[in-house]
Amino acid sequence: xxxxxxxxxxxxxxxxxxxxxxxxxxxxxxxxxxxxxxxxxxxxxxxxxxxxxxxxxxxxxxxxxxxxxxxxxxxxxxxxxxxxxxxxxxxxxxxxxxxxxxxxxxxxxxxxxxxxxxxxxxxxxxxxxxxxxxxxxxxxxxxxxxxxxxxxxxxxxxxxxxxxxxxxxxxxxxxxxxxxxxxxxxxxxxxxxxxxxxxxxxxxxxxxxxxxxxxxxxxxxxxxxxxxxxxxxxxxxxxxxxxxxxxxxxxxxxxxxxxxxxxxxxxxxxxxxxxxxxxxxxxxxxxxxxxxxxxxxxxxxxxxxxxxxxxxxxxxxxxxxxxxxxxxxxxxxxxxxxxxxxxxxxxxxxxxxxxxxxxxxxxxxxxxxxxxxxxxxxxxxxxxxxxxxxxxxxxxxxxxxxxxxxxxxxxxxxxxxxxxxxxxxxxxxxxxxxxxxxxxxxxxxxxxxxxxxxxxxxxxxxxxxxxxxxxxxxxxxxxxxx
Amino acid sequence: xxxxxxxxxxxxxxxxxxxxxxxxxxxxxxxxxxxxxxxxxxxxxxxxxxxxxxxxxxxxxxxxxxxxxxxxxxxxxxxxxxxxxxxxxxxxxxxxxxxxxxxxxxxxxxxxxxxxxxxxxxxxxxxxxxxxxxxxxxxxxxxxxxxxxxxxxxxxxxxxxxxxxxxxxxxxxxxxxxxxxxxxxxxxxxxxxxxxxxxxxxxxxxxxxxxxxxxxxxxxxxxxxxxxxxxxxxxxxxxxxxxxxxxxxxxxxxxxxxxxxxxxxxxxxxxxxxxxxxxxxxxxxxxxxxxxxxxxxxxxxxxxxxxxxxxxxxxxxxxxxxxxxxxxxxxxxxxxxxxxxxxxxxxxxxxxxxxxxxxxxxxxxxxxxxxxxxxxxxxxxxxxxxxxxxxxxxxxxxxxxxxxxxxxxxxxxxxxxxxxxxxxxxxxxxxxxxxxxxxxxxxxxxxxxxxxxxxxxxxxxxxxxxxxxxxxxxxxxxxxxxxxxxxx
Numbered sequence: 001x002x003x004x005x006x007x008x009x010x011x012x013x014x015x016x017x018x019x020x021x022x023x024x025x026x027x028x029x030x031x032x033x034x035x036x037x038x039x040x041x042x043x044x045x046x047x048x049x050x051x052x053x054x055x056x057x058x059x060x061x062x063x064x065x066x067x068x069x070x071x072x073x074x075x076x077x078x079x080x081x082x083x084x085x086x087x088x089x090x091x092x093x094x095x096x097x098x099x100x101x102x103x104x105x106x107x108x109x110x111x112x113x114x115x116x117x118x119x120x121x122x123x124x125x126x127x128x129x130x131x132x133x134x135x136x137x138x139x140x141x142x143x144x145x146x147x148x149x150x151x152x153x154x155x156x157x158x159x160x161x162x163x164x165x166x167x168x169x170x171x172x173x174x175x176x177x178x179x180x181x182x183x184x185x186x187x188x189x190x191x192x193x194x195x196x197x198x199x200x201x202x203x204x205x206x207x208x209x210x211x212x213x214x215x216x217x218x219x220x221x222x223x224x225x226x227x228x229x230x231x232x233x234x235x236x237x238x239x240x241x242x243x244x245x246x247x248x249x250x251x252x253x254x255x256x257x258x259x260x261x262x263x264x265x266x267x268x269x270x271x272x273x274x275x276x277x278x279x280x281x282x283x284x285x286x287x288x289x290x291x292x293x294x295x296x297x298x299x300x301x302x303x304x305x306x307x308x309x310x311x312x313x314x315x316x317x318x319x320x321x322x323x324x325x326x327x328x329x330x331x332x333x334x335x336x337x338x339x340x341x342x343x344x345x346x347x348x349x350x351x352x353x354x355x356x357x358x359x360x361x362x363x364x365x366x367x368x369x370x371x372x373x374x375x376x377x378x379x380x381x382x383x384x385x386x387x388x389x390x391x392x393x394x395x396x397x398x399x400x401x402x403x404x405x406x407x408x409x410x411x412x413x414x415x416x417x418x419x420x421x422x423x424x425x426x427x428x429x430x431x432x433x434x435x436x437x438x439x440x441x442x443x444x445x446x447x448x449x450x451x452x453x454x455x456x457x458x459x460x461x462x463x464x465x466x467x468x469x470x471x472x473x474x475x476x477x478x479x480x481x482x
Numbered sequence: 483x484x485x486x487x488x489x490x491x492x493x494x495x496x497x498x499x500x501x502x503x504x505x506x507x508x509x510x511x512x513x514x515x516x517x518x519x520x521x522x523x524x525x526x527x528x529x530x531x532x533x534x535x536x537x538x539x540x541x542x543x544x545x546x547x548x549x550x551x552x553x554x555x556x557x558x559x560x561x562x563x564x565x566x567x568x569x570x571x572x573x574x575x576x577x578x579x580x581x582x583x584x585x586x587x588x589x590x591x592x593x594x595x596x597x598x599x600x601x602x603x604x605x606x607x608x609x610x611x612x613x614x615x616x617x618x619x620x621x622x623x624x625x626x627x628x629x630x631x632x633x634x635x636x637x638x639x640x641x642x643x644x645x646x647x648x649x650x651x652x653x654x655x656x657x658x659x660x661x662x663x664x665x666x667x668x669x670x671x672x673x674x675x676x677x678x679x680x681x682x683x684x685x686x687x688x689x690x691x692x693x694x695x696x697x698x699x700x701x702x703x704x705x706x707x708x709x710x711x712x713x714x715x716x717x718x719x720x721x722x723x724x725x726x727x728x729x730x731x732x733x734x735x736x737x738x739x740x741x742x743x744x745x746x747x748x749x750x751x752x753x754x755x756x757x758x759x760x761x762x763x764x765x766x767x768x769x770x771x772x773x774x775x776x777x778x779x780x781x782x783x784x785x786x787x788x789x790x791x792x793x794x795x796x797x798x799x800x801x802x803x804x805x806x807x808x809x810x811x812x813x814x815x816x817x818x819x820x821x822x823x824x825x826x827x828x829x830x831x832x833x834x835x836x837x838x839x840x841x842x843x844x845x846x847x848x849x850x851x852x853x854x855x856x857x858x859x860x861x862x863x864x865x866x867x868x869x870x871x872x873x874x875x876x877x878x879x880x881x882x883x884x885x886x887x888x889x890x891x892x893x894x895x896x897x898x899x900x901x902x903x904x905x906x907x908x909x910x911x912x913x914x915x916x917x918x919x920x921x922x923x924x925x926x927x928x929x930x931x932x933x934x935x936x937x938x939x940x941x942x943x944x945x946x947x948x949x950x951x952x953x954x955x956x957x958x959x960x961x962x963x964x965x966x967x968x969x970x
Contacts, residue, residue: 041587045807047580048567048589048686052722082803082850084827091806142820146811275850277859280692280800282722 002239005204008212009170009231010162013177014155014197015187016128017060023127023154024051024094031193035133035147043152045089050281053078057154058285060186061101061125062295064156067180067302068120070105072292076124078282081274086146087130095157097276100124101285107180108304109172118173119161128153156186162201162212167231171224174198179303183328191222198227202234204242213238214248218262221255230255234262306331314338314346323354329368333357333375340379348382356399373402381409389413390420391470421467424476427460430468431476434459445481453477485510486649490558490706493652497544497557504540504557508533508601511559515603515650518970522626522648524641526564527572528604533559536601543599554709556599561651563642564605565612566592566697567686571602575688576610576620579808579815579834589686590721591655591697591714598713603651606641610836611805612659612690614638615908616898617666619838624895627670628968629934633892636666642700643670647968653701653710657687659694660793661887661912664924667700668887668937671966673707673954674700675923676915678944680725682711683718689804691797692723694916703964704925704955708732711947727945735948736955741775743953746880750786751911757890763928763936764886767957771884774956779880783872788865789914790906795849795862796917802846808834841902870918877943882950884940885911887924891934911939920944925954926963935966 022029025042041049065072079097102123108115130148135141158177164170178196181187188195203215218234221227233255238248253262301309303325310321310331325331330353337349357378361371381398384390390398390413401412413419421427434456435442445452453474460473485507488496496502512530519525540557543549549556567573567585574580588596596602609619617625617640625640627633628648635644639656643666646654656663658676667674675698682697689695699710715729747768752761772778810816810830817829835843849858876883888908898905915922920943927938938957942950958964 041585044812046567046585046587046813047573047575047583047688047807048585050685050721050723052720080803082806084806084809086809086811086823089807089812091809092803148812273852275803275847275852275855277799277803277850277855280723281689 002236005213005239005242006207006209007165007235008162008203008205008215009164009166010201010215011160011164011170011173012199012201013158013160013174014128014199015064015158015181016195016197017057017154017156017186018188018195019054019056019060019154021054022152023054023057023125024152027152029153033149035145036149038149039151043089044148045091051094051279053282053285054154057125058101058287059295060154060184061123061156062287062292063184063186063299064158064181065102065105065123066292066296066299067184068102068105068107068123068158068177070102070120070123072287073099073101073103074287074289075099076101076285076287078125078279078285079276080279081276083272083274085129086144087132087148087151089130089148089151093127093129094279094282095126096124098278099284101287107173107176109169109176111169111172116163116169118163118169121159121161123156123158126155126157127151128155162203167228167235170200170231171228174224174227179326183300183303185300185328191224194222197222200227200231200234202231202238203248204235204238214250216248216250216262217252218255219252219265226255226257229257229260230262233260237262300328303328303331310334314343314350316346316350320347320350320354324350327368333368333371336375337379337382340376341382345379345382345386348385349378352378352382352399356396360399360403372406373399377402377408384409384413388420388422388469390418393470394418394420394466419467420469421464422469422472424472427464427468427472428476430460430463431473431480434463435480442481456481486514488652489702490555490652490709493558494554498549500544504537504544504559504601505534507557508537508559508603511603511651514648518648518650521631521970522628522644523623524607524625524635524645524648524650525561525604526574526576526607526622526641529571529602532571533601533603536596540599540601553598555595555713557601558599558652559601559603560595561603561606561642561645561654562592563608563639563654563656565608565657565688566605566655567688568592568602568605571605573605573688574622575612576608576622577834577836577839578621579831581621581815583814587686590683590718592686594714594716595655606639606645606654608641608656609638609662609838611688611801611839612638612657612662612695613801613838613842615661615665615905616893616895617641618895618899619836621836626895627892627934628970629671629892630932632894633934634669634895636669636888636892638662638666639674639700640666643667643672643674646670646672646700646702648970649967653699653706655697655710655714656700657690658696658698658912658916659691659797660916661909663698663700664912664922664937664939665888665909667924668926668939669892669935671926671929671935671937671963671968672700672702673704673923673925673964674698675707675711675947675951676921677711677715677947678725678921678942679916679919680723681727681921681945681947682714683716683721683724685718685720689800691800692804693800694793694797696916704951704958705733705736707923707954708736708951711951730948732948732951735952738952739774740771740953740956743776743882743949744779744880745771745776745953746779746781746876746883748781748783748786748876748883748885750783751885755889756886759930760886760888760890760936763930764884764938767927767938768884770957770960771953774960776953781876781880781883783869783876783914785865785868785872786914789869789917790910792862792865792869792917793909793913794845794906795858796866798842798846799849799859800846802843802850805835805839805843810834838902866917869914870920873914873918873920873941873943877946882940882942882946882953884938887911887937887939891930891932891936915941921947921950923950923954925957926966927957927961928963929966
């Protein structure tokens, strides 16, 4: 990575809101329906149709604004952004221009040098355009088809300050923002389906220069991995241009994920004049203090707060807390598990969730919400480990049983006879038998071959069909072997 | 009896008394349209089948025991400016670009008149996309004034005003953006009212200038006007700019008289350039009000001189954006010779739009463009505020304002088409009302020596429709201009 120039990155993210209906009409926003089946005169832009704001959209905007420490405008205006394209039915997009609903926020990211605050310039509401599909059946290759199901879907555009200085910082910011909007429940975060779209503005400047260099806008990036690739490629490309004494052109470039390069968009003119003006079909949106406070009260616990709490309240190491709070549903599963199992089992809960539960979910391709083992069930099992009914090793079998059958730990333990043997007398008997049956190994152990402890334990476990309490086994062995 | 000669309220009584049926009345109007429209060109689409079906249903309703409780328009034949979106009935906006457009939905005003039982006879000629003051800008040919076919009807709701004057419908609905109901009403000798902005829903009205457009009735007399306004007024959740405000019974106070009512005469409206016959006629009308006991007060609306320029920046700006959807992609005229997207847009819009529409789109695009927005669009909006303030201040002193409607009576067809700016000036007295967002109406108050009607404008304060209707009613009852009819 070049280091001759300082890299300046600003990001624009379009967050597709998961409201049931579109931003200016009552049509469904469901993904994947047959073309033009979710349309009406309003989102088709038919003559005479008029927009009416979906209040849920404003509420979602306020939520995201509060979660990113923005000020919420008491009065904001919708504006028309005018341009012609077949996926834009009215020939203008209803957006916000001069008075957006949220401004002047920030979010924190972790960098190698520590925590960094990235500014958020503004957040505004707007409608999405439809989709163009290029003909791919015989006789249709010279046509483009217009599907307007997506037209008028609500979007929040989140614009960052140009505060990022590397592709990694950009990715960290995007991941953080992604986490927040999914946590808030306003977006499903599905980047492949276009629910979270990133455009990156990248420019370079000589170290120490105050003015920004000319920037290029990178579009069509739908994964974090591609964001990093695209930005790094672009940084190198611009550095080469500058090194050769050239000038970077202000343009839009498309990222090609196949080749990993950015390409100038042919035929797209620079600096469109969108002729923004306030939309006369909509009235200014008034957001009262009461509304803001109500939303604030109803905000779920946000990831960074949860992270701190998991570390403080449950004494979890940062790594654990980060993994568990990555997804709100997972964090809630953990909270529920601890609530049922007791705070002293926090680390055990964490270990099991990060371990067996995650493994099983991945193998079955399920999300935590679909886990057949509920937080309560897991807690029940942890209690049985604690009270020595089963050993940690047997617990794996119990977990497997719960996962497969949905029955709780106690039922599995009794059905499969997995109860640990803790009767000291019974175990002592087995220990004596094993030691008696293996005199050579005993002698070797006493002569210094410590590794044989494992062999004895193994033999005892085998003899007890795994049910001997390992702690007791170890204790007795130590006593008898000296 | 000539069933086409009755007012709405008279016809209602006839129907309730079963002296005639809706089917009979509807047939009478359809026959009259067939007999007279070739020489007048007022209808773009006559929906005969739909009308007769609706008339039959209305007759069923009227034959029930509780017929008197039926909605007030049951069985009454109306016609609509072709700017109202009507489900299943062609809606062209008098443009080639919508020549074959059949909407899949009814606008709100249309639904309301249908729910009130009206029979819809068809869609009326107008200036294309409501842009014009003479109904000469129609892709379907000019509308002709029933008082003299060589003369214009006025515009843009030319067909709507003329069809009432020609007795081709009992009443009609039009729209008014800069005078488009009032001015043709004046030129055709009928009553026309533009309600306060937000009083009537714009959902389903093809948009010209969103912050100025309003729906209003054109009728034979003031009582009909009050009735029809009451049917279409009211908040509509589908129109974010429609107002939450109760709809009063507009007929209840019609007969309260004007004794003591303060009527303002704005000095800026009584100027040189006003046709002497218009001036005389309006002055006579003012004298009638004095006799009826009203107090005449001089007022001033100092920013009047900026109104036309202000209008032609704001209206064209909004129109340039509203008409962007006519691109040949989803509906309407498409010219596509396989030369790519931009060419398709160009060819479709070049072929589909008339000259005046193109002119205004270009003007509006310019007014919004980067580098000019502040000087033109933004500045015009500021001036608009001053114009509105002029009115609000004047209404602190008077209850209504009287002015001429147009500087001249109707002119000859083709007389002003050479100079668009000349045409624009014919809206000089009506435009300020739209900019201010308040209400106004035109009532017949005379006929010129050439035999063409002259109207009087009554301007009311915001939501002051009851006051101007009352003042109009008093005048009407004291004179008989409303009974004068065009001889066809």
